[in-house]
Amino acid sequence: MKQSKILIPIFLMVVIPALLTTFLTLFKFSATLDRKLSDAFFHLLPSHHRFSNDIVIIDIDEQSIAKYADHPELGQWPWKRHIYPTLIGYTKLLTPPKITIIDIMFTERSDYDDALVSANESLGEISHAANFRDGGIVIPRKGIETISQKFSVPLDTKIPFPKYENASFPIGLIGETAPMIHVVNVIADSDGILRRFSPFVRWNGLYFPTLALQAFALGESYKTESKDSNFYLLKGDVRRIVPVGKDGLVRSYFYTEEELRNIPRYSAAGIIESLEKLNSGEVEDPNSLLVPPKLFDGKIVLIGTSAASTHDDVVTPHGLFPGVIAQAVFASNLIEGHLLKELPESYGIGFTIIVLFVGVLILFINQWHLLKNIYPIFAVSLFIGTFYFLYRMDMVLSTYSFVLGFPISYLLGFAYLTYTEGREKRKFNHILRNLVDPEVVSVALENMESLKQGGEWEITAFFSDVAGFSSISEELSATDLAKLLNEYLSAMTKVLKANAGTLDKYIGDAIVGIFGAPIQNKEHPKLACKTALEMVTELENLRVEWNKRGDYTPLARAMVFRIGLNCGLAKVGFMGTDSLASYTMMGDSVNLAARLEAAAKDYGVSILVSESIESVCKDTFHFRFLDWIRVKGKEAPVKIFSLESFQKDVTSIMLDAEKEYELGFSQYSKRNWEDAIEHFKNVSKILGKEDKSSHLLIKRCQTLFQNPPPVDWDGVYTRTSK
Structure with a gap:
């Protein structure tokens, strides 16, 4: 719920009851009401003194x-x-x-x-x-x-008896x-x-x-003591605390x-x-x-x-x-x-305000409808339990703020919720007509309240972008450019949806997708990896078809893309206006996926993923370690991998090349620049073609050899661009 929208429930459910209790306190009604209510609770609760x-x-x-x-x-x-x-x-x-x-x-x-x-x-x-x-x-x-x-009796006290x-x-x-x-x-x-x-x-x-x-004294001598706002009676070995109030009673x-x-x-x-x-x-x-x-x-x-x-x-x-x-x-x-200490009214008021704030969250943030119905029972039980626990310790919690404030708060909250839900349903019926993904529409119709509310949970963020698309667009007419984009985006989106991905948006030629929302799915990292590999295959099929038909320009027919994947916590839900909204995602994990897509260009790979993807998918998919980098906007280093293939498609050449690369990276981390360069050169020899990732590390080693890094260098490369 937007901040502006939550303010009204807070006003109704917290501020109004708080003002009522303040009114009672200011006009001296609260103390008498409090004691009457506590008397009633004492009658209901078990006695614990004889x-x-x-x-x-x-x-x-x-x-x-x-x-x-x-x-x-x-x-x-x-x-x-x-x-x-x-x-x-x-x-x-x-x-x-x-x-x-x-x-x-x-x-x-x-x-x-x-x-x-x-x-x-x-x-x-x-x-x-x-x-x-x-x-x-x-x-x-x-x-x-x-x-x-x-x-x-001689007394040295400021208590107003x-x-x-x-x-x-x-x-x-x-x-x-x-x-x-x-x-x-x-x-x-x-x-x-x-x-x-x-x-x-x-x-x-x-x-x-x-x-x-x-x-108490029995005619014997006794002493009194006032200390730390407490009053004590001392007779022999007995030290009796007397919780005297502000009026001496x-x-x-x-x-x-x-x-x-x-x-x-x-x-x-x-x-x-x-x-x-x-x-x-x-x-x-x-x-x-x-x-x-x-x-x-x-x-x-x-x-x-x-x-x-x-x-x-x-x-x-x-x-x-x-x-x-x-x-x-x-x-x-x-x-x-057996003396009761009447706790300050602020304790009861503070307890009530906390319960009322939680009530706002339960009614207007929480999506579990059962909780909305059982929370009043829980809140009342919590209050009675807290009151009785303190009562057993001979302390009396102020009751009037809860007894008056909670029913008023929840009645006002339910009334406002009933009013807003009708309006929200009409608004979202209109929004659903503007959604791109039919699956989101289906989920919304089944559980619109959950979709409307959104939330924060673990998802996999998907970003893809066509390499050099600006150059491609300059060579094509507007008609051909629109046709190319329609073919490309349609094919890629079909693969995305086939693997339970949700289309977030198109940004020109870029595709932004979400795995694991709005339908939560524990397999979202693997589904995203599967989607990425299948998109690579689908693009190869498109290129074959384009070359066969002779469509577009040679540069367009050689189109390649880059994909960035990362999983982690993100906020997901509807964002937009009343008339036009999209289901989208936000958070650091989302930003990192976008940075990985951009970084894939440096390493010459099609799919660049974070360690969070590699760690949960390595049994099904084969990944190649590339580097430790620090992306713009994040201080913590990120271990990055290239998604190469399914495990069943791994070859011995791939494994040999990756082992050599890792040896080179180990020497690089130890500042053994020359040894690292030799290992990185061997990678291209094993693969029988130039390996851009190895070439990137070779150039980095040469630069560091000429300009040694500081003593506290941690081997992490910091990217200065997005």
């Missing part, structure tokens, strides 16, 4: 609130605070948990704060919840500076005596879905850990909905009932209790609520869940290293 075994939840659920609504010590929600030390103490009856993290706010005073203060001082690893917010009136509270300094204007820490002595404090804020995306969390948040120029980070791996619903959750009511039975002596063996204390041994315990009346629900990729479930997911992510 929720941490270290996390359990004490859940103040609907059953707990309903059961103790009339209890004098608890009452309706919110419960009196002395119940929390009871719950925490129960988990420590046997082996204590690693840490107890409370996901309930104690920012207002109550009559039972002393119980929590006592728990802070006696029950150990407890982390209380703080809540940050923007806006509102800042109410100064006693001790807030002390608490904020005590629990802030979420920043808030106001902070609510646990009230009074609860906050002052708390062993640890964590921030429970979560930040939903613009579509209201909670997918990401931050390990730290900022307030008043200070950094504070979130619940997930506290679960990291994408969470949300496991499966089934796993979220099966996170170990123990009803607060069950714990209270178990403790009452244990204290009353009704049950002596703790393991037979409704909620045995051993369930909390060495665990990370989260205390939260799932009751609707507590209004602590969030929207996750799996739907509505209690906030403590989302916090548990974030904690599991950080503990187990």
